[in-house]
Amino acid sequence: TGGALTEAVARGVRTASEYVAAGGATALSDRLRETGSPRVPVGREDDAFEVAERVRRGGGTVVATGGCFDLLHAGHVCLLQQARRLGDCLVVCVNSDASVRRAKGPGRPVTPAEDRARVLRALSDVDATVVFDEDTPARLLEELRPDVWVKGADYEGRELPEADIIRARGGAVVLLPLLEGRSTTRLLEAR
Secondary structure (H helix, E strand, O other): OHHHHHHHHHHHHHHHHHHHHOOHHHHHHHHHHHHOOOOOOOOOOOOHHHHHHHHHHOOOOEEEEEEOOOOOOHHHHHHHHHHHOOOOEEEEEEEOHHHHHHHHOOOOOOOOHHHHHHHHHHOOOOOEEEEEOOOOOHHHHHHHOOOEEEEEHHHOOOOOOOHHHHHHOOOEEEEEOOOOOOOHHHHHHOO
């Protein structure tokens, strides 16, 4: 609904404003001056926890999001771009193949988890990925400890088991607007 989208945008703007007020823009400017890049250098494919810890040590904001990301599409890319703007690094938590099958059914995923994670890491807005096998990323987020957890506005009014974990540590849960009509399920149904 229009109200849910308006509230999601307002919540995203509030969170971004808090980030800027806390010095996030200064931290980004410092990194640009030092390295010429806003990205945190990533040396290995499996170092999401190291990236998050390095950003935290530098006083930065760790943002995480999660999902299946099966058949990456413009809606995913838009969400990732918006999420990355909320902090100093973006870690994407990717559902394993077994986790996707439990959530979406026996015909999914179309793309194996290793490939989905690799494609996501190739995007300039993604600093690291980590694959999880549980139905929700709650246990993973306890260890990763992001400052901001991002999901799409389609989760408005739905219970997110991981939200309490984020908020208990003083973090924020942000629901960002989606590109209308973009979903992997719709793409597959249109075939």
